[in-house]
Amino acid sequence: MAKEPVAVTIDRVTRIYKNVKGRADVVAVDDASFVVKPGELVTLLGPSGCGKTTTLRMIAGFDLPTKGTIRIGGEDVSSLPPNKRDTATVFQSYGLFPHMNVAENVGYGLRIRKVARAEIDERVKRALALTGLADYAERSPGRLSGGQQQRVALSRSLVVEPGVLLLDEPLSNLDALLREQMRVEIRRIQKSLGITAIYVTHDRVEAMSLSDRVIVMKDGRIRQIGSPSGIYERPDTVFVAGFVGKVAFFPVEVASTDGETCACTLRGKTVQAGSRAPDVARGKPAVLMARPESLRIGAPDEGVVDGTVRQNVYLGSSIESFVETEYGELLVQIDDPAGKRIAAEGDRVSVSFNEAQVRVLPASAE
Template identity: 45%
Template sequence: MKSPKKVYLENLNKTFITTGNDKVVAVNNINLKIKPGEFATMLGPSGCGKTTTLRMIAGFEMPTQGKVYIGEENVATKTPDKRDTAMVFQNYALFPHMNVFNNIAYGLKIQKRPKSEIKERVQRILKMMKMEDFSERVPGQMSGGQQQRVSLARALVMEPGVLLFDEPLSNLDAKLRIHMRDEIRKIQQNVGITSIYVTHDQEEAMAMSDKVIIMNAGVIEQEGTPQEIYQRPVNEFVANFIGRANIIDGEIEGISGKDAIVNIHGISYRTKAYKNFQTGQKIRAVIRPEGVIVGKQDFIVKVEKSVFMGQNQEYGVDFFGANLEISENNPTGKTIYRAGEQMGIGFEERALHIL
């Protein structure tokens, strides 16, 4: 395999003109750097611009303005075949009349590679994918997961500098999706290839990525590691889009070093301040359901929902007129509160993040 390449998007913009001659800005002046060998996932709701961005990197869409660097080269005006990329598609895009070997070899044949080289590279990829026994099968004789593996092998055999994924697992059932996401991540790490992955599945993004890029309405809301995105969202959109979030009101009671003292309905909590706050400033904070401590007596709340989920007990409680979600891990042997009962709760200080 060749050395992985960096990807750098500079002031990238894409505007579509509708049939009614209206302008729709799909991607709005974004800037993004992806390191060589990094697995980056673009995540966001439908229509946020993630797929359009991926297609501009691949060359299937031309930018209205801006630059697309793959390595040191600006490829913004080049066709897909002139870019050092390969795409793994949602619908596999395999040739139904060709066997696995010929599907994987197709791109190399188009490049007019020597037969001996084609055979060696295809066999090497088949071995890597643990699919040596499938080389003579046609797509119709394989499961969805097997077909997706062939689609990935066909992309990898081209030895691209950058590998692109367009929601590749969305056609698979839940159990197979989990298996395939682990397989893709393991192969990507073994090969060390720069990968850009598009999905609307939050768990997929969290499980696979070095970097998660949250998009909304054509702009990047936040980028960072899965931990940063989950634990330190920059705004309510990100907090609500990644996992479950309780947004609560509070006030800055004081500043102590790099920490802020937050007053929430009369109870003080000390947490890390990631911005400059002023004493007396009204704030909103996010606390994840698992960051609420059941049994603490900071607040006495009424249980409105109590659901046993095996490894967790899920609660919904009335918190000063708003619904607060709680997820208590490993409820075995613990007091289980029922709907209508009173329950004491508090917040884990370091899990409280000021927006």
């Protein structure tokens, strides 16, 4: 099922929903631009209402941009209807045809394309084998489990060999365990076919674990584009830092910036932060962010700030310790806890961090 993968270009796309009856217009997507490279899996990540699904629907053709252009493989498809676009979507609710069995569902797109019957059978068989559904061809979709339905939807989209595979929160209706399995499987299939894919989710773990790159959106605007590790370790805003992982913030004053790093003052002490966001400058309000795994617990007065352990949550491979400080409740992750001395709930402690691992961001809530 290999076909030359194509690129998708979103160029300054805006989608405004006119709201009649005198209410304000809703800007669902605001001047979004990005490029998905051939064979790449890019995730649109953001809270609900951030415009990620609207963006995907505009790529599929279910919705039209108010402004801007969408190109698939160099062709401007901005005003083409969905059936004229080289995309195939896996829907959140699967959208399986209830009046057809699994094989008929998967073969639908090929029948529409007037592919010869023998070839349809062959390709459907291969697609079902790829998703591990070879034995279910004759079943009606209503008699399949959620995970199986998900696989049928995936096979149905893959069998037509689309230039771009679009996935709209495909795993949100599955239970946690199945979600993890399917996540791995989708990534495996996408990689083995080398197909360009755009994936929409609000689940940061999902986004991190299967994407080549992640696009974080909020309120219709793209906030940051980067690799999973880039987004996690080097967010540019407080919002992105908070949305892609647990994080503690300390208000700081920027003393000086120098290339990628920056020196700042926290409680009178100078901290040489390992990295900084581009927008950080001397005199502008800033915060220092630290991930739970870069925070440490020590004896009182030894660290950056003192506090009291409120609660320890045992997770096996780690312990999450919630420490109440003047900066609010800080989450400290203690890895590999077996044999370590852990401060008990109620103990007075101090929290410190590894300067190389912290990052300074502009302080605005955005």
